[in-house]
Amino acid sequence: MGIISELKLGRTLTKLTGLFVEANRDPNMSHEAIRSTEKYQQLTEKLKVYNPDKVTIELLNNMMVTSKIGNDERYTAQEYLLDALDKDGIAIKGM
DSSP states (O other), rough: OOHHHHHHHHHHHHHHHHHHHHHHHHHTTHHHHHHSHHHHHHHHHHTTTTTTHHHHHHHHHHHHHHHHOOHHHHHHHHHHHHHHHTTTSSSSSTO
């Protein structure tokens, strides 16, 4: 995978994580509801060109960094994102 492709993958995962961070802050938004939003659908469509293993590894690497810096809110959002991507067949939970 080239550097541009890796940057695009990272950027898309960052945007998706942001959606889940916002959902965690909004008591009226469920994590399941995010999956049906247009923004989520657009972003996950961009991830479908990548191998699920690659998406999973990239997200798990992001989660390790988030954990090391102690950003619990973002880490929780990434856990929900991994679960959602697994349900959509874009990542593999329990890898």
